[in-house]
Amino acid sequence: MDFNRIVDKLESTDWSLIMNMEDANEAADNFYTILETAINENTSYVVPKRSDRVIKPWITPGLMRCQKHRDNLHLEARRNPYNTFIQITYKRYRNFLYALQRKLKTEYENNQIQQNKDNPKKLWKSLKNICNLTRNTTEATELLSVDKDPDSSLNACNEYFTRVGRELADDTLRRLNTQEDLLAAEYKPRVLCKDSLFLQPTDPYEVGTLIDQLKNDTAPGGLPDTDRIHYYVALAPVAGCLVRMLDPGLPADHLKKATKAVVYEPLFRIDGLEFMLGRSKDKQFSFYDYPDDVTSDELKAFEAVVNRLRVAREAVVKVNSPGSSGTQSELLCTICYARPADTAFVPCGHHSCRPCIMQHLLNSKQCFFCKADIESVREIEPANN
Numbered sequence: 001m002d003f004n005r006i007v008d009k010l011e012s013t014d015w016s017l018i019m020n021m022e023d024a025n026e027a028a029d030n031f032y033t034i035l036e037t038a039i040n041e042n043t044s045y046v047v048p049k050r051s052d053r054v055i056k057p058w059i060t061p062g063l064m065r066c067q068k069h070r071d072n073l074h075l076e077a078r079r080n081p082y083n084t085f086i087q088i089t090y091k092r093y094r095n096f097l098y099a100l101q102r103k104l105k106t107e108y109e110n111n112q113i114q115q116n117k118d119n120p121k122k123l124w125k126s127l128k129n130i131c132n133l134t135r136n137t138t139e140a141t142e143l144l145s146v147d148k149d150p151d152s153s154l155n156a157c158n159e160y161f162t163r164v165g166r167e168l169a170d171d172t173l174r175r176l177n178t179q180e181d182l183l184a185a186e187y188k189p190r191v192l193c194k195d196s197l198f199l200q201p202t203d204p205y206e207v208g209t210l211i212d213q214l215k216n217d218t219a220p221g222g223l224p225d226t227d228r229i230h231y232y233v234a235l236a237p238v239a240g241c242l243v244r245m246l247d248p249g250l251p252a253d254h255l256k257k258a259t260k261a262v263v264y265e266p267l268f269r270i271d272g273l274e275f276m277l278g279r280s281k282d283k284q285f286s287f288y289d290y291p292d293d294v295t296s297d298e299l300k301a302f303e304a305v306v307n308r309l310r311v312a313r314e315a316v317v318k319v320n321s322p323g324s325s326g327t328q329s330e331l332l333c334t335i336c337y338a339r340p341a342d343t344a345f346v347p348c349g350h351h352s353c354r355p356c357i358m359q360h361l362l363n364s365k366q367c368f369f370c371k372a373d374i375e376s377v378r379e380i381e382p383a384n385n
Helices: 003-011 024-041 061-079 084-115 120-130 141-145 150-176 180-185 204-212 229-245 252-263 270-276 296-320 354-361
Strands: 343-346 376-379
Touching: 003 024, 061 084, 084 120, 084 252, 141 150, 150 180, 229 252, 229 270, 229 296, 252 296, 270 296, 343 354, 354 376
Parallel strands: none
Antiparallel strands: 343 376
C-alpha cells in the first residue's frame, strides 16, 4: 500500500460536493466510495513464497536463511550424487539444522508453558497447540458400512488389503508370461545406486540355492565365528566407505580434502583402523581371517587407505607439536568442510572455523563434540619455530 500516493489522491479530491449534500447517508456513502477507490488504486497484492513466510512462531529470520541454504545444498547434492565431499557437506549441515530446529521449538514451547502457567485457560490452549489437538478430527466411519455389519465390514477391509500384494505379484507373472521360480532364477544381483532404497528380494529359490552351497564341515553358511560376528558386520561397512571415499582414482583435490576431514574428526583413531587389519595386541579381529568374504584386492585397497590416513595423522601431530612451523588452521572445519579450522574452544581445545563457532554460540554454550561448557574461544596461532 502506497500511503503517499493515497494522501495525494485524497488531497486532490474535491470535497465540496460531499460537504454540500443534504442527505448524510448519501454523503457518507460517497465519502466511503472515494476512500475505497483511492486505496484500491494504490495497493498491490503480493503473495510471498512459502520459503519467505514464517509458518511457525519459533522460526526466526536467521533460521529461514539456514533453511534456504540447506535447500540449496540439497539441490547440489542431488545434482552430484557421487561427489562424496558435497554429500558429506549437505548431510552435516542438514543434521545441524534439524537439531537447531528441534531446540528452538522446544524452547518456544517451554516459554509458552511458563508464561501461561498461572492462567489455566491459556495453559490448556498452549498444551493443545503443542500436542496438535486443535484440529477437528473425523472418524473413518465409511469403512464400517461396506458390508451388512461392522464386523463383516472390517473383515472385508482386511481381506482386501491382504490380497493387494499377491494380486500384484500374480499380475506381474501374467504380464511376463512366466512362473515365480523361473523369474527368481533369472535375477542377477547388481551394483546398487548410491542412496537407493532398493532391497534385494529373498524367495524360496534363493534360499534353496544358499542351502545347496553350504559346506558340511563348517558352520552354516560359512559365516564368521559367533564370537566375532559383531565385529565383521559393524566394521566391514566402515572399511568399505573409507575405501570408496579415498579411492586413488578420484581427483587429487578431493582426496586431500577428504583425508583432512577424516583425520581432523575428533573421534578418529588410527589404532581403530589397525585393529581391522589384526594389528592389535590381542589380535582379536582381522579382515584377513575372512578370505571368503574379503578379496585380496579389497585388502590391498584398505591397506593403502590406512597408510594414507596414518601419514596424514602423523603430519597433524607434527603440526600441533611444540616447535612446529605449520599451523593447525590448514585443516578443514569438520562442521561445514568449507573453511579452515582456525578457532578453538576454551578449555576443551576442540576447534572449528570461526563462522560455525559464532553461529553455534548463538544457541548453545557447550562444545560441539564433548559438550563441555565453553568459557571463551581463541584463535589458533602458528607455532613458533
